[in-house]
Amino acid sequence: EAQVTQNPRYLITVTGKKLTVTCSQNMNHEYMSWYRQDPGLGLRQIYYSMNVEVTDKGDVPEGYKVSRKEKRNFPLILESPSPNQTSLYFCASSDRGAMNEQFFGPGTRLTVL
Amino acid sequence: GDSVTQMEGPVTLSEEAFLTINCTYTATGYPSLFWYVQYPGEGLQLLLKATKADDKGSNKGFEATYRKETTSFHLEKGSVQVSDSAVYFCALSGTTDSWGKLQFGAGTQVVVTP
Numbered sequence: 562e563a564q565v566t567q568n569p570r571y572l573i574t575v576t577g578k579k580l581t582v583t584c585s586q587n588m589n590h591e592y593m594s595w596y597r598q599d600p601g602l603g604l605r606q607i608y609y610s611m612n613v614e615v616t617d618k619g620d621v622p623e624g625y626k627v628s629r630k631e632k633r634n635f636p637l638i639l640e641s642p643s644p645n646q647t648s649l650y651f652c653a654s655s656d657r658g659a660m661n662e663q664f665f666g667p668g669t670r671l672t673v674l
Numbered sequence: 675g676d677s678v679t680q681m682e683g684p685v686t687l688s689e690e691a692f693l694t695i696n697c698t699y700t701a702t703g704y705p706s707l708f709w710y711v712q713y714p715g716e717g718l719q720l721l722l723k724a725t726k727a728d729d730k731g732s733n734k735g736f737e738a739t740y741r742k743e744t745t746s747f748h749l750e751k752g753s754v755q756v757s758d759s760a761v762y763f764c765a766l767s768g769t770t771d772s773w774g775k776l777q778f779g780a781g782t783q784v785v786v787t788p
Binding site: 594596603604606609611619620651653658662665666667 | 678
């Protein structure tokens with residue numbers, strides 16, 4: 562089944578404790594992206610990647626890191642999480658950029674205390 | 675920069691009622707326009723899209739027409755069902771400012787009651 566998977570689905574952590582949210586797609590897509598969803602703000606892009614080893618900042622990259630060492634994986638790293646990073650995070654992928662249909666993962670709900 | 679404005683929700687309707695969700699955009703150039711839907715507890719999925727002026731996207735009984743003169747992409751469905759209860763997001767992409775991303779509106783929650 563074609564899908565985007567994220568882990569964990571739910572995470573409660575404390576300020577400053579490094580964490581990684583994994584994202585994996587099995588559709589051989591070149592493009593992958595991370596968004597955060599906050600009430601009243603819709604989804605905002607954090608980082609995106611047009612292909613392996615190519616990443617770029619989105620609208621809200623502060624406090625986040627990403628890497629794209631393999632085509633299928635695009636982990637999101639919070640090196641020192643803060644409470645303002647409490648949010649619902651979505652990973653997405655598509656085969657040729659943001660203008661094509663993006664397939665979204667099920668989301669990761671993160672709470673930083 | 676580019677932006678998308680949607681009508682605020684929640685929109686509450688009875689089953690079989692007509693649904694309209696307004697969406698307008700501001701963009702440099704000629705974006706592609708999208709409606710994504712998020713069912714409770716799930717990720718977003720593409721509902722329909724349009725890539726140029728006067729294009730009509732349609733899927734599952736939903737329609738939206740790309741209106742360049744009014745910079746709008748309103749979503750409509752003639753007869754909603756309880757299963758259409760979800761959050762609907764209007765989005766654009768493909769301009770210089772929105773290259774590499776979807777620029778989303780805030781989302782509109784739709785609640786359909788039996």
